[in-house]
Amino acid sequence: MPNRRDILKKGALALGVSAALPSFGFNILTGRPRPESEMILGHGDYQYKLVRDWAQMSSTRNPILNCHEMVMDSKGRLIMIGDHTDNNILIFDKSGKLLDYWGTSFPGGHGLTLSKEGEEDFLFLTDSGWFLDRHGKMIHHNGRVTKTTLDGHVLFDIGHPQTIGIYEPGDYFCPTEVAVGPNGDIYVADGYGMDYIIQYNSKGEYIRHWGGKNPEDPNYKLANAHGVTIDYRDPDNPLVVCSSRGQNAYKFFTLDGKYVRTLKLPNMWVCRAVFDEQNLYAGVCWSKPEGGTFNWKEHTGFVTVLEGDQVVSNPGGTAPNYEDGVLLPTYQLPEKPILHGHDVCIDEDKNLYVCQWNANKTPPLKLERI
Template sequence: MNIKQNRRDFGKQAALAAAALTITPFHILKAQPKATGEIIGHGKHRYRVHQQWGSLDTSKFPVNNCHEMVQDSKGRLIMVGDEVKNNILIYDRSGKLLESWGHDFPGGHGLTLWNANGEEFLFICDPNLGKVFKTDLKGKVLLTIGHPSTVGAYKEGDAFKPTETTIGPDGSIYVADGYGSQWILRYSATGEFMGKFGGAGDGDEQFSTAHGVAIDYRNKANPTLLVTSRAHNAFKRFTLEGKYLSTIFLPGAYVCRPVFKEDTLYAGVCWSRLRYLNQTPNSGFVTILDKNDKVISNPGGTSPEYKNGKLQLMVQQQPIFMHCHDVCVDQDDNIYVCQWNAKKSYPIKLERV
């Protein structure tokens, strides 16, 4: 898919959307979300909102930004944030706090779970520190990846602010420098540098906020790498060696990392385009794509619409969320939503109905 062509298409979509938005009052941005029980989403992917699911005693377990969440083999929901009183909060599926730890990640941001033949590890990205940490499930640091200049991949003055990791079939560690220099860096399982691809720009193989990265195993014979290019409103697909393959264009959706559950792709949308079709504060929602990378539901957002095979502009419709930064999907297809810059709110549960 060609990005330049997408821009021309987006301009046409934006004009159509502008007409629609002139009859949609902007005061929806100021509306108060219902506390719980509202049903959101489209088609077969509809959910009941539980706003208070993850709420805790703020004096004991405060949060600043709830950045990301993963589920371990025991069904525990592990969340990372940037509050150093408790960077890691571990919940059960009822919302009960099971455990907390972590005081050393002032920018705690990316969280990846790696199951290595039954042994589980976490990879924590801290863009404030400019480091990636591999830990056990109790927080013991086992490996640290620092500035790429130490391995000759960057110059010393180049920004390195890693936002996400994913682990390849061979144990390779892919690091997305989403708040820094926009490269995807590849390391061996033991931390040796293996190469990089991408960089900042508007080319198909380049990124504008390479915020997330994940392995897509839906084609088991040919897994690929899916990388977020958030300011492009897109996911970009690459081979595991870093060769560009294609783009999934999601007009209006500033998506965060791709999350896979069986054949379905889920993502938090941190902003959408509402006022004057610009990136609008407090305009997040969740987007869900099928195995063919077609959007099938937007909980909190407008119903996905395709015209002549092209996805139309998607925006927030209901003020349920502010900035959806990540989603975690459990075995019953319930979604847990982590938010950035959302008045220090805890994770929200979307119960599949």
């Protein structure tokens, strides 16, 4: 039996409309303007209906400042971290119902990583050490990496790297993300501090670090090392993937920190790489407007989807365009359906849940796959 995606494609082709073209703002079957509740984003095989009111929650009882990251646990629950200390952690089912919330001590709540250890799930929470106060002023405090149970019981913290002699007095430690390797090693991205990737063992004991703002080898340079993930797409050769946002790129390293390659994504200030099967998904926090200049205070984000290293869809952005095999710059759609793509979570039906930074205190969006 054909599914809905096949029906939409056939209908579009019958009307002479390429299924690869974005259908933002109009119905591809009727050509009439599409109401916001039916807004379709994306390109080709990766098109999505935008669901703004997915999260069923009270902004008074469970206030939000910024939605930063989301993961799905072994029970199919969607767990989100934000920086409001009334409820740093919000837990939803896939219908958007709020199931639980906890956390009051992470004012810079930023990174959230699920660690599967045997039959149990654990969380790594990353407090970046920075947050916007109610007046829009950036405030700094000490960054923090914490391992917890799913209900918030703290197991251990990883302290400031100065305590083990790898940072000098006065060096900022502002961690943004954690990845957990196949043997349990912990990789911390100091994306708002010194731009190092710091590797610890499963107990939080230091092993090595690499990267930084100005290493001798430019391949190791990381400019805003915002995200870090383990790429298991080649199970015999897992890699550490670091987002170097200031370079509009991902950099791939071996598990012991040796440089492998760089994937450039022009005009995309990409957050962490999220892998699902052979695909890479990412929130794009910012892009430069066409003919304009970069401004981190502006709403210029979207989401990108890659099959392997090939960009195939940009929900909230312009269609991917390659010239002689080189990706050309992508831009946010003028209607700004997504303000900032800070993280993406994928469920088993290939729906996307998009966390947004600086998005007027709104909960995550759902992009329903069609």
